[in-house]
Amino acid sequence: MITFEDVTKRYRDGTVAVDDLSMEVPTGAITVFVGPSGCGKTTSLRMINRMIDATSGRITLDGQDVREIDPATLRRGIGYVIQQAGLFPHRKIVDNVATVPYLLGWNKKKARARAMELLELVGLDPGLARRYPFQLSGGQQQRVGVARALAADPPVLLMDEPFSAVDPIVRASLQDELLRLQSELRKTIVFVTHDIDEAVKLGDTVAVLRVGGRLAQMAGPATLLTEPADDFVREFLGRDRGIRRLSFISAKEVRLSPAPSDLETDENGGPLGWRTADGLAAYGTFNPETDSLRVALDAALLSPNGTAVAVDEEGRVRGVAGRDAIDELLAEYAPPAAGPARGGASGSGGGSSSGAGDSEGAPA
Amino acid sequence: MTEEPLVRWDWIARNWANGGPTAISALLENHVVMAFLPVLFGLVVALPLGLACVRWRWLYQPTVALMNVTYSLPSLVLFSIFLSITGLTRSTVVIPLTFFALAVLIPAVVDGLASVPDPVRQSAVAMGFRPVRRLLRVELPVAVPVVLAGLRVATVSSISLVSVGALIGQGGLGNLFIDGWQRQFYTPIVVGIVLIVVLAVLADGLLVLAQRLLTPWSRARRTA
Structure with missing residues (x-):
């Protein structure tokens, strides 16, 4: 489990990227950080593997403060998938995937054998192993990025807007692929996106962050859709929340x-x-x-x-x-009527469930 | 006065390898050495200096400014400055040419490292590369195409600039020009020009070949 305890990141110029964030990222599930740009979602992600160090507060990984772990060692134990894949252009696909095993000192044969397994796992033709990244499509590169992150079988996987640079059809298939992989692997995944639909589709838990790095709401996607904590979350979720929630009912x-x-x-x-x-x-x-x-x-x-x-x-x-x-x-499966917990949200938080949804649908 | 032909082949045959210091083959050898030493020294100095400029950004502008000033000085002026220090030796040519090479190679190293895409650098960090290994295994290899492009420019210009050294008797094939002008005898001039051009084309071709072998991954990539 990854825990954020009162984590704040303030840059030298005074900008607060993350403000007093406390949350628990459950083991073996996908937690999505979502929010508009400037909400500190990527900063929060990068504080987990110490690409950015928090100004105050602490982040623990299975109870250990990440600051007490040597950064390179920490990172080799955490998979990372970056936007646009970030593959090493000068290395063949197989060696890209084997990057972390090489860093961990595996011999070449073993590392490459492992890389080949992973290419298969993410649904890539093993014939691509000998190619260079520029010879692959964006979607294929992103799959290689996922394979590379999984190469040393890390328990934790950080994904920083990994599918945002590919077209919608490829993105949808990569998302399905990730869900399929996750049903087999059960990793602890932290996934950053600005796309709320992606968040709702992939997340077991969704953390909505607002500009200035504050946590607005953290909940399962179905709960999020029916019971947004406030106007910001409701607006960010967008229209058709009622219909979209039906995706979570069998x-x-x-x-x-x-x-x-x-x-x-x-x-x-x-x-x-x-x-x-x-x-x-x-x-x-x-x-x-x-x-x-x-x-x-x-x-x-x-x-x-x-x-x-x-x-x-x-x-x-x-x-x-x-x-x-x-x-x-x-x-x-109608949403709960007039929940007592949501007092703040300007009238619509109460009210009969369907009524609130209807008034919400009208343009503001 | 009889018409002087552009090229007297018998002169070339007699002077190709007559054993003396003015033999064409000896001048050619001199030329190659004096053209390549500055590029070699330039590269050896430009790599750490370029790395320093990337590490400490404020260093870059002054360094490039200094190199450009040097570059803008006529080579003759530089030669005469060094003449008073190093005398009529090869160093008087090689040292100024090293500065010229640096003026091209330092920006090439800096631009090369800047050409490493941000996601590549970041994913190297995130995979757990430590800084030195990241530089050697990821950043420098990815910078190679840009550095090699600079190296091609530096090499070709160095080959052509060596001939100016003829004014102090250290110009390799450039000596043939002086010889030709003084005697109103065209053959050495033609031989000098042809050999310098051939040398430049050959060196450039070798570097292109080296680039192909070193960076098979960069072909057709630049537009991506």
């Missing part, structure tokens, strides 16, 4: 009805469309085992009759869920 509990006869299926039981007078109409599907309520609702909205088609892994129809079935679950 569609498993949606009540399924048997497929009606007007749903055409193929010989394997896969859906073809809704039979109408004008032919087959569009349909939407969701997999109750793996998808969220948001996907189920989306599937319902895609069908002319408002009915989502539930399918299994092989794409066979398992049943259907009408809007009424989805609504039942929506009601079950």
Whole structure:
């Protein structure tokens, strides 16, 4: 576990980058630091591996003050992924990945063998090992960056806006890849981003920081979306919080009805469309085992009759869920009414749950 | 007066290697040595000086200013200054040329280190490189293309500048020019020019080759 205890970073010119930050970063989970530029998120991250030293307060790693550890030794035990990958241009991919093992004094053969394992782990063709970074695409370089950070199997991984320099499609696939890796590796990951959607997608816990380096709120993404601590967090989260929160509710509990006869299926039981007078109409599907309520609702909205088609892994129809079935679950997961804890937020913190959401949706 | 041909091949044949100090081959050898020593010394001095300029930023401007002033002095003036110290020796040519080389190489080293992308430097720190190892294993290797570009300029200009030393009798192939002018005899002049150009092209080609071998990773990278 990483703990921040009253950590402040003040630069010589008086700028306060991080102001009296206290928090606990849980082991084996992804904690995202998110906030606008100037909120001290990168500074906070870099104080963990001492690329920046705190002015006051202390940061502990499994109970030990990081200031008591030699910086280079500390850093070799903490993986680091930087924006734009920061690969060494003069080294082949395999040697880039093997950087920390080399620094730890592994022999070349062992270090390279480990590097090859990691390239495979992050989903890269081993044929790329002999290439130089400039021969790879941005997305591939970023995967190499992740592989390099994992090479010596550090328990902690720091990621500093690692996916912000790649296009949205590649970014989405890198994010999915990270979640897949994390489900296998269970590292303690601190992830910095300015993109709230990325934060909500990746974080087990999200720490929202405000300009001046103060912690505005730290919570799980679903809680964050329904119960933003104040106006700043609410504004930073942006629109559609209610809809976005549905991503964190499993569609498993949606009540399924048997497929009606007007749903055409193929010989394997896969859906073809809704039979109408004008032919087959569009349909939407969701997999109750793996998808969220948001996907189920989306599937319902895609069908002319408002009915989502539930399918299994092989794409066979398992049943259907009408809007009424989805609504039942929506009601079950409605945000808590008038929580006593959120007094400060100018009226909207109280109020009936859905009402607060609605007034919030209107442009300020 | 009979028409003097531009090149008398028999003169070249007789004077290529006649064993004396004015043989063309001896002058060529002299020229090579006197052109390369300043570049070598320049590099040896420019590396630590350039590193110091990167480490202590305030050093850079005065250093470059000083080198540029030296560079702007006509080489002849520099030669005459050193003539009073080192006399009619090779040093009188090599020392000023070293200053010229420095004027090109110090900025090259500084720019080279500045060309190391910030994410590269930072990720080296974050991986756990200590400063010296980071310099030797990451920053200097990544700076090589820029330093080599400066080295090419310094080498070629050094090859051409050596000939000015002929005025004090230490000009390598430049001596052929004086000889030719004094006798209104074109052959040595042509031989001198051709050999200097060939030498410059050859040296530049070698450096390009060295760059290809040393930095296979930098090809087509600059635009990225």
